[in-house]
Structures are given as structure tokens and as C-alpha cells.
Amino acid sequence: MPKYVINYSIGTVFCVPLKNGKYARGVVARSDGELGIFGYFFGPCLDSVPAALDESQLCIDEAVFAGIFSGMGLSNGEWQQLGTIKSFQRKEWPMPLLINTEDESDRVELVEYDEDTLEEKSVSVSTRSEVDIDAYPEDGLMGYKYVEDVLTMKLDPSFQSPDQTEADT
Secondary structure (H helix, E strand, O other), X not given: OOOOOOOXXXXXXXXXXXXXXXXXXXXXXXXXXXXXXXXXXXXXXEOOOOOOOOHHHOOHHHOOEEEEEEOHHHHOOOOOEEEEOOXXXXXXXXXXXXXXXXXXXXXXXXXXXXXXOOOEEEEEEEEHHHOOHHHOOEOXXXXXXXXXXXXXXXXXXXXXXXXXXXXXX
């Protein structure tokens, strides 16, 4: 199994290539020291990768997406790094509870992760009527290509991939 280089750290800002030819920005908020990352993603779509990091445009309250994902896109260079937030403070970039609503039942799991290892610490069970489902990022490890797909849909809902266009005709 090939060993991947961990060429990023907490506070690294990067660009994610979208399926529409544009880019979104992301921030590494936590890392397990291997290829697991918890991070936040931001719009709007950018036409190109910025020449320099502009930290002023990265406000956690304006994140469009967050979750645990593979660092493979960073490790292999497909997600270009812009730099590191100079005064990155973990408390300003918290790791929230994540939500699991995998089945159609009324059951909802709120999952807490260890902020250093990204290992599951605890799970509390509720019902859909007791929890604001939209207030939590989804639980689960996302592949980096999946993140590209989700960000494209969130930031450019009118985009149709070539596969969709062929299926529609």
C-alpha cells in the first residue's frame, strides 16, 4: 500500500476543484495525522485558484459545508494549498457534533469525535422531532471526489454534469 505524504496541517487553506471548472476554498480544522481531516468549506465559486491567501474571506459562520473527509486530494496535489491561517485557534474553528440519519426511521444519532484522533468518542440517540437535523454536519468519512461533487451541487445548483445531460436526453 503506498504511503501518502501529509503535506498539510491544521489551519491549512486550500482550493477544491469543482465539476464546473471553478473552485471552492477549504480549511483543515482538525487532522488525525494520517489522511483523515475535519474541515470547513466556503463559497462562492472562484474562477481560478487565488495567487495569495485572503484570510478575511474565511468566516466560519459562512461555511457552506463541513465534515470529515479524506486528505488524499491535498496529499496528491489535486487540491492546491494557498497557505496557512496565521493565527489559527482551534477554539475559533470548533469541531461540532455530527449527525447520522442513515435510515428512514425516527432515530437520530449525534456523534462526538475526539479532536486529535478523529475517532468516535460518544453517540447520543434522539428522535427527528427532538433535533434540528440541518444544524449539524453529516457523519461519515467522505472521499475527496465526493466532496468535490457535493460542493459543486451546493455552490452551483444549476450545474449538470455530462453524465446527467446524457441521462436526461
